[in-house]
Amino acid sequence: MKLQVSSQLAIYAVLELLAHRDRPVTVGEIGAKYGVSNHHLAKVMHVLGRAGLVNSTRGAGGGYQFNGNVRRITLLDVIDLFEQLGPPAADPADPGAATAQGRALLQVLREIDDIARSTLGSITLATMEKLVEQQGAAPAAAAIRNALAGG
Amino acid sequence: MNTRSASARRSARAPGASPSVPDTVAIRAARGEDLPQIVALDAAITGVAKRTHWKRLIERTSRPRDPEGCFLIAETPQERGTALLGFIEGEIRAWEFGSAPCGWVHVLGVHPEARLHGLGQRLLDALASEFKRAGVTRMRTMVLRDDRVVMQFFRAAGMMAGPYLELEKELE
Numbered sequence A: 001m002k003l004q005v006s007s008q009l010a011i012y013a014v015l016e017l018l019a020h021r022d023r024p025v026t027v028g029e030i031g032a033k034y035g036v037s038n039h040h041l042a043k044v045m046h047v048l049g050r051a052g053l054v055n056s057t058r059g060a061g062g063g064y065q066f067n068g069n070v071r072r073i074t075l076l077d078v079i080d081l082f083e084q085l086g087p088p089a090a091d092p093a094d095p096g097a098a099t100a101q102g103r104a105l106l107q108v109l110r111e112i113d114d115i116a117r118s119t120l121g122s123i124t125l126a127t128m129e130k131l132v133e134q135q136g137a138a139p140a141a142a143a144i145r146n147a148l149a150g151g
Numbered sequence B: 001m002n003t004r005s006a007s008a009r010r011s012a013r014a015p016g017a018s019p020s021v022p023d024t025v026a027i028r029a030a031r032g033e034d035l036p037q038i039v040a041l042d043a044a045i046t047g048v049a050k051r052t053h054w055k056r057l058i059e060r061t062s063r064p065r066d067p068e069g070c071f072l073i074a075e076t077p078q079e080r081g082t083a084l085l086g087f088i089e090g091e092i093r094a095w096e097f098g099s100a101p102c103g104w105v106h107v108l109g110v111h112p113e114a115r116l117h118g119l120g121q122r123l124l125d126a127l128a129s130e131f132k133r134a135g136v137t138r139m140r141t142m143v144l145r146d147d148r149v150v151m152q153f154f155r156a157a158g159m160m161a162g163p164y165l166e167l168e169k170e171l172e
Helices: A005-019 A027-034 A038-050 A075-079 A100-122 A125-150 B002-011 B032-046 B051-061 B119-133 B148-156
Strands: A054-057 A063-066 B026-029 B069-077 B082-093 B102-110
Touching: A005 A027, A005 A038, A005 A054, A005 A063, A005 A075, A005 A125, A027 A038, A027 A063, A038 A054, A038 A063, A075 A100, A100 B148, A125 B148, B026 B119, B032 B051, B032 B082, B032 B102, B051 B069, B051 B082, B069 B119, B082 B119, B102 B119
Parallel strands: none
Antiparallel strands: A054 A063, B026 B069, B069 B082, B082 B102
């Protein structure tokens, strides 16, 4: 599956705020890391702010800080702010909608969506931080193993 | 499967704000004399008393001939005796569904008053240690996919989706 860009950016932005809990993070910093425009990112941050997931402070030293419970908020909570991942509704405009074949295909697609929602709803931001840490540590560990094996 | 998911659904919690288990809590293998407290705690969690089920489970997991089963309880001392705070039961199964030996977590229950202190995680860690001691390197469980609380608990414990997908059908 593929998330919309806004959903992806929102997840990256929240993880960046969590990685720098001790200070506000600017849109410019996040944008530079992920190679996205400040304009697009500002829109994403606005949605996150409206949902109460981030706080912003203006002026020198200002920026965004995470505001929420990392052990309760899931990836799905963030994604739901930007796109609807739920099972597709039967679309009467679909040429096969009234056929058994169309309904069968919809049944399979709904199963896939159910599993996707369940997975995203089970990953809290705290769990995501652990996964990020593992991914960050993995290349370093591999390099050490390679160095030891070679040396 | 119902026992596993129903009990876990009501007992597990994603890690909360106070993650420490009191030092007085001890984890040990379940014994016959634990049966009344186990039945009572499970009934309080699931709403169904299953004395025969738990009796058989304790008997089976305490048989020396059947070292693959493991039933652990967490208890804390009281003025008279001890109080049961939680339990976990699992088993090493091999070659079913083509799987190499693997430790299954069947049921995890924590007393409602003892939740959000990391006790579920400690029970899970203790069972994992038993599995490792027996030589298996992988642990599995099954969770209702719309049960977010239990899913989050196991995810927070580092468990990810495995290579199997459960399939089922209604028998007419």
